[in-house]
Amino acid sequence: MFLKKEWVWNKPIASPDGAGRATVKVENGRIFYAQRWSVYHPLNFPNLPNRLAHAESTTGAVKFVESYGILGYHSLIAEQSDDELFTTGDPLGWFLHQAKTVRFALQIINALQENKTEEQLSDLINNEMMLVPMKVLVKDAQEETKGPAHCFAEGADIVFRPALDREGKHNLIAFQLVCHLININIQNAVRTIGIKTKRSVPTEQYIFTQQFAFRSLIEAIWYMIGDAAVNLNRRGVRICQECGLPFIVTDKRQKFCPGDPFSSGSLCGGRNRIRKYRKSDN
Numbered sequence: 209m210f211l212k213k214e215w216v217w218n219k220p221i222a223s224p225d226g227a228g229r230a231t232v233k234v235e236n237g238r239i240f241y242a243q244r245w246s247v248y249h250p251l252n253f254p255n256l257p258n259r260l261a262h263a264e265s266t267t268g269a270v271k272f273v274e275s276y277g278i279l280g281y282h283s284l285i286a287e288q289s290d291d292e293l294f295t296t297g298d299p300l301g302w303f304l305h306q307a308k309t310v311r312f313a314l315q316i317i318n319a320l321q322e323n324k325t326e327e328q329l330s331d332l333i334n335n336e337m338m339l340v341p342m343k344v345l346v347k348d349a350q351e352e353t354k355g356p357a358h359c360f361a362e363g364a365d366i367v368f369r370p371a372l373d374r375e376g377k378h379n380l381i382a383f384q385l386v387c388h389l390i391n392i393n394i395q396n397a398v399r400t401i402g403i404k405t406k407r408s409v410p411t412e413q414y415i416f417t418q419q420f421a422f423r424s425l426i427e428a429i430w431y432m433i434g435d436a437a438v439n440l441n442r443r444g445v446r447i448c449q450e451c452g453l454p455f456i457v458t459d460k461r462q463k464f465c466p467g468d469p470f471s472s473g474s475l476c477g478g479r480n481r482i483r484k485y486r487k488s489d490n
């Protein structure tokens with residue numbers, strides 16, 4: 209039978225000594241875990257892009273890996289065995305650049321979906337730029353000169369992109385940036401048609417089902433961002449009213465970063481309620 213398994217990813221499980229948390233290590237510029245792991249279905253966690261957007265520092269990255277595993281840098285550059293992959297881990301710098309790029313793309317999608325003005329879009333795009341030596345942008349540029357550029361994670365690479373400064377065209381630039389970032393990060397995602405059993409009948413029957421396969425968790429995350437960009441199932445992007453980070457809507461009443469069974473301890477909704485309660489108490 210050709211029943212194909214759904215795509216899964218690995219996450220560390222809490223250490224057996226009862227500490228309750230997985231042991232994620234940062235050593236020699238890499239983030240990894242060298243312990244027991246279990247598998248899960250990332251596509252059942254639509255808030256993964258938001259959780260990654262929270263990784264603004266090493267602590268944030270560790271928190272993410274504790275819950276969802278590494279992003280899978282190695283599988284983007286070479287075929288390696290799972291064992292090797294999970295003990296080698298991700299380069300921390302690349303991990304944080306991916307988180308930053310995800311945050312940026314979600315913010316732009318939100319701004320476009322909420323019809324922000326040219327000026328607001330221009331601020332959003334330009335605020336993320338940094339001054340870099342012109343040499344990294346143009347080969348024969350003069351020494352010492354600097355120019356503004358974005359620094360994006362594109363697949364396994366970290367790439368400098370020079371400013372696309374076209375007055376009055378920030379709406380189009382915003383669309384182009386989002387398309388580029390999504391497409392470059394999902395180019396190896398694969399959709400296949402599979403078969404699954406129909407359980408509700410007494411005799412064995414089968415139906416078609418679509419399945420997705422990715423080389424790494426980061427590709428699955430970008431795939432979800434693509435769905436949010438086209439507003440698939442009305443799942444657009446909103447900004448959390450507590451922490452200011454973007455999240456993908458799964459329920460139209462949502463105002464805060466949603467949680468899931470792996471991250472229920474860090475929810476913005478709960479924090480917001482506590483703050484309001486304290487305010488009213490004073």
Ligand SMILES: [Zn+2]
Nearest residue numbers: 448451465476
């Ligand atoms: Zn939040």
